[in-house]
Amino acid sequence: MAYLTLSSISKQFGDTVVVEDFNLDIEKGEFVSFLGPSGCGKTTTLRMVAGFEIPTSGKIILGGNDITNQAPNQRNVGMIFQAYALFPNMTVAQNIGFGLSIRKEPEEAIKERVQEMVNLIGLEKHAAKYPYQLSGGQQQRVALARALANRPQVLLLDEPLSALDAKIRVSLRAEIRAIQRRLGITAIFVTHDQEEALSISDRIVIMNEGRAEQVGTPFEIYNFPKTQFAANFVGSLNNAGAEVVDPANGILSMDGVHFKTADTEMANRKRGDKIRISIRPERFSFAAEPLKDNVVDCTIENITFLGSVVRIQVKIGNTKFNMDTFNNPFLELPAIGAKEKVMCSKEAVLVLESA
């Protein structure tokens, strides 16, 4: 049995269904991210685990106990908020020790645990400071220490990095992940930032309109998206309409240009079926190996320099595709308007849904 189970969870506010039939099993020590656009129900789901919202239907089982209707202060769950939510009237040490003092733990034990947590987040010199004397990154580290001090069964992180600047965000997310691994704590991380979710998670739950679109490892989510939404939300994607030509051999036609796909569902389709194909920009390359499955003619439309990557817009048939190639100082780029050949493997051609 999983450590944390969300079973057929639904949440309705008035007539609005925010979360619908949400199912998820999380193992002990796992780091799971809820990823999706604003209003997709990820924060509401997290708040249901925390106890701030009660599900309209469904069950939440934590460590074998049904906590669905338990008050937030009765659950042993640690929460980190986007706005830090440190108590302004308390010092760093008092903030960290707050939960332990509520449990009426002995003074010595509190001091010891606070010291341990302060060391963990590397803020030994700031223990006597008030939150307003700390930077945003430091405040969020204190919030992390405060949540961990109680030894919670699950750590919930509600977009904890959103209020920080880009550099701090990257370093703090690595720090959070390292601490989570070291302590072996189960964590749920809510974010709308795909890079954050891909870099930090054991598994990602892609959420859309209150439902889990796909659950998988970052590798699975990126390389084998199951739905158009999941494919579009994570990474960049080229989409185009196509027609099935030879279902048995996975051949399809886009504006008269033939592509081969490895999609297993192709065998169930009929010749002439309208479908949509999706290809990631980095799966294209200039045709140096003629043995690749799909070698097609194209015209160079535009070239955009993005730092480590160069994005080349090519026209295949009547459709424009983006193609990404790594930048290097010796890269020879074609001229705009030049006729070239590009290629991709048959595995790169994803058929996600019928048009």
Added chain:
Amino acid sequence: MNDSLYKYLTWRALRSKPRDRKFNFWSWFWYLLGALYFILPLYATFTFSIEMQRDTLSFLAYEKAFADKEFWHTFGYSNLVALLTILVSALLSIPTAYWIRLRLPQARRIVEFITLLPFVVPAIILVFGLIRIYSSSFNIPFTDIALIPPLTNFRAGTTILLVAGYTVLALPYMYRSVDTGMRTIDVATLTEAAQSLGADWKTIMLRVIFPNLRSALLSGALLTFAIVVGEVTIASFLGVPAFGPYLFLLGQHRAYEPAALSFTSFLLTWMAMGLIQLVTGGQGQATGAH
């Protein structure tokens, strides 16, 4: 860079520094004008209050005013009523503002409208309403057995009515101070953070909400105090020995003592403000900075 260009740039840099911090005439003009607007009447009151003896400046008016037993009696009574009003209005405003921020944001407009009513409904209407309703006893329905005797008939009763009336008058100040204080600390998130750490409602209120509202509460308390100590209408009509009516009556018969007492009450208010600044010096920063 050649030497002359370097010298020129150094000269420009040195010149531009004082220009950044130049004397802003209009800022100072409006600041001093505002200060004079408040200080001149006070200065006039003070100089008048020390001119009781002809051709001599003395504190005789103060001595006489403070020697009057009635002054101490009414001042003490008004202070007690002010403290009770602060207590009642805080107990009413804090849970209301807290619950509205947390659970009933849709009721905010209605409550804000109610808190502004004292600006629209004059105190005289309020006191007549209080006298009209509470001058007769409350009987157990369908019997002649009095549950509550007429509150206007005894001193404790009129004090209750006075505190109730002043609580209404103080609502715009106390409620808004508390509400603004709550806005600066984001009570909803702090409450959830405390809950997730195992705190119950009592702990949240006593250890998280109250300490962070200290500054707002003191501001509200000061304004309430200032209103209550000087209030005349309600106190006069309820016939209580309050400081406001005493000062008013004194002003009818004497010239210098009321000026001395007015100046003293200004000083007391300033002292209270200074005390608030002293007590809550770091609080504004603590709640405001991020």
